[in-house]
Amino acid sequence: MxxxxxxxxxxxxxxxxxxxxxxxxxxxxxxxxxxxxxxxxxxxxxxxxxxxxRIDNARNEFEEIGKYYTTNGYYLKAIAVYKKLQVMFPGDMDITLKLAELNEKHGLAANALAEYKQVYDYHEKNGNSDAALSVLEKMHAVDQQNVGIMLKLAEAYCQAGNRDESYDIFSRLATLLQERGDSAGLGRLNSRIQQLFPEKNGFMLDVLAGQVRGDAASTLGAVGALQTMLKSTPDDRRIWELVIEAYQRLDQPERVRIAYQHCIRFFSDEVSVQKGLLECLIAEKDLQEAISLLDRYEQNFIDKDALGDLRDIYRSLELVDPINMRVILGLKRTLTALGDGEGAAALNHKIDSLQTFSDSHAAVRTTDAAAGGMQPGVPSAESDGADQELELSLGEPETVGMEPSAAEPVAFDFSEPPELEVEIEIDEDSGPFAALSPDAAVPGVAEEAWLEAVEDVFDAAAGSERSVKFGSEVEITDAQSHYDLGVAFKEMGLFDEALNEFRQAADDPLRRVACLVLQGTCLREKGALEAAETVLRDLLRGELAVEDSCSVKYELALVCEAAGKSEEAASLLAEIDVAQPGFRDVRSRLDASGNKLSLDFSDEDLRGFDL
The missing domain is CATH 1.25.40 (Serine Threonine Protein Phosphatase 5, Tetratricopeptide repeat)
Incomplete structure (x- = not known):
């Protein structure tokens, strides 16, 4: 009932x-x-x-439907409903914003950006700067590697007085351009930064510092840029520090040592550089070279009040060679100077034991050296001439232990071993950045010219799709989502929107035929019969599986029928019936049309007749 x-x-x-x-x-x-x-x-x-x-009443019902689908996680259906509402109320930004958020939730980044861009344009046009900035932040969250959006957001932050946020975005944008090898774009960006942040004279180093502290691929990329900078400014200590840090992060101790050997030529009296080189030699257990350099550097450690560092060096040397009298005596002197009498006294037994096995001449020299207390820069009981030589050596560039080619820092080998190289292939979406005039960011050129160029870059980037490839893996648009969304739009009667989704989904070879057939369906439904016929006939010219061929012919038959070509429609249906009996409602359509081509009876159909 x-x-x-x-x-x-x-x-x-x-x-x-x-x-x-x-x-x-x-x-x-x-x-x-x-x-x-x-x-x-x-x-x-x-x-x-x-x-x-009754449009307002209809809106209430559609909104209830949209809320239901959203609450239950049917985002594609919800998108179709709100798209219908957007068509009905094109000026309502709440609907467009909801559409953007739903597309974002479902991972349809390009669609989300397109909707967000409409909302941004609306607020920008109406002078709602705070609301426009909020939308830009949402767009950046959707695609954090979109050059145009980053550039626009950085400028917007600066105009809003959020200078720290602006500089941070500019820095990340510079890192992105650096990774992509866009030197022209990076140069223009750097010029703009100098205009906006004249106090940030180390902008590029800030960018490279962040890159050094990224993953291995990022660090390797930074080393190449640092090498270029060293060729023009080899006496910039911060560049050397970043080079050294990069090789430390890449776990390349030999390259760290070589970098220190070059660096010390420019900063021969810097304790941190001297200590770094000594630590490299100690790690390599090159005790002879380490002690030789320590004889030169010890006085500088004392003068710079770096006795703690000196103590650490001696401790490390002691671990490598625990019975080296030169090391033990140096450690004792350092501990005494630091006021660590207990630590210095603890070494006496060790010194006495070693002296027992020394010849009388060595014992006398050791006793004299120990009795002399803390003699700055005196590694052993040598003549005053030796002290003078040590003082002079501290004022000269360090060459001990260097290869002949190491005398020229610009020839420093920054190439990376093959096993560390990480292939990164990135589809170029920074192309729009080239739209910025080389002179647009140069001081003296009107601010409006630069900002207009930024707007052009933003418009291009916000409306384009981007894919980034890492090695063999490709991040592509979700064809399944576009296909499903196209179906949802079609069911809502939004044929133009459905066509757009099916075109994007057709990039997937496995869905190409189905998407083209559905494009034909949408064109037929909206009355574009000639266009639908063209799409379907072109599709039939290719090699198709039986199932696909029947699908295309079926839709073409419907187009022909709508266009008044009844005979051709019946002929197509008959071909389908022969190729794949039982396909959809072909038989009933043929029976209804009374087409003679369909009178091919099976044995079952003829059963019961006296033939």
Whole structure:
């Protein structure tokens, strides 16, 4: 027995077929009142309200449907509903913003950016700078490697007085351009930074510092840029520090040592550089070279009040050679100077034990050296001439232990071993950045010219898709999502939107035929019969599987029928019936048309006839 709901639905359908919209609407209203979760019936009610001209009431129903789909995670269906609302109310930014958020949730970045861009343009045009900035932040969250959006956001932050946020975005943008090898764009960006942040004279080093502290690939990229900078400014200590840090992070101790050997030529009296080189030699267990350099550097450690560092060096040397009298005595002197009498006294037993095994001449020299206390720069009981030589050596560039080629820092080998190289291939989406005039960011050129160029870059970037490839893996647009969204749009009667989604989904070779057929369907539904016929006939010219060929011919038959080409439509249906009997409703359509080409009876059809 039919329920009250079923009776009301049947009644509503009868009224709708007769064109009695008001009565149909009332019947559907009773249906949804009985069952608020009857989404299909609510959608039918909304569509009838639109036909009846009750737009506001229709909006309420569509919004209820959209909320239901969103709450239950049916984002594609929700997107289709809100897209319908957007068509009905194109100036309502709340609807467009909701669309953007739904596309973002479903991972449709390009669609989300396009919707966000509409909202941004609206607020920008109406002078709502705070709201526009908020939308830019949302766009950046969707695609954090979009050059145009980053550039626009950095400028917007600066104009809003958020200088720290602006500089941070500019820095990250510079890092991105550096990684992509866009030296021209990086140069223009650097010029703009100098205009906006004249106090940030180390901008590029800030960028490279962040890159050094990234992953291995990022660090390697930074080393190449640092090498270039060293060729022009080899006496910039911070560049050397970043080079050394990069090789330390890459776990390349030999390259760290070589970098220190070059660096010390320019900063021969810097304790940190001397200590770094000594630590490298100690790590390599090159005790002889380490002690030789320590004889030169010890006085500088004392003069610079770096006794703690000196103690650490001696401790490290002691671990490598625990019975080296030169090391032990140096450690004792350092501990004494630091006021660590207990630590110095603890070494006496060790010194006495070693002296027992020394010849009388060595014992005398050791006793004299120990009795002399802390003699700055005196590694052993040598003549005053040796002290003088040590003082002079501290004022000269360090060459001990260097290869002949190391005398020229600009020839420093920054090439990376093959096993560390990480292939990164990035599709160029920084191309729009080239639209910025080389002179647009140069001081003296009007600010408006630069900002207009930024706007052009932003417009281009916000409306384009981007894919980034890392090695063999490709991050591509989700073809399944675009296909499903196209189906949802088609069901809502949004044929233009559906066409756009099917075109994007057609990039997937596995879906190409299905997407082209559906494009033909959408064109037919919107009355573009000639265009639909062209798409489908072109598709038939290729090699298709039987199932695909039948699908194309079926849709082409519907197009021909709508265009008044009944005979060709019947012929196509007959071809399908022969190739794949039972395909969809082909047989019933042929029977209805009475086409003679369909009179090919099977044995089952002829059973019971006396033939």
């Amino acid at each position: 039919s329920s009250k709901k079923d009776k009301l639905i049947a009644e509503a359908q009868r009224y709708a077929l007769r064109g009695q919209l008001d009565k149909a609407v009332k019947a559907y209203e009773q249906v949804v009142a009985l069952d608020p979760s009857a989404i299909n019936q609510r959608q039918r009610l909304a569509e009838l309200l639109v036909k009846a001209g």
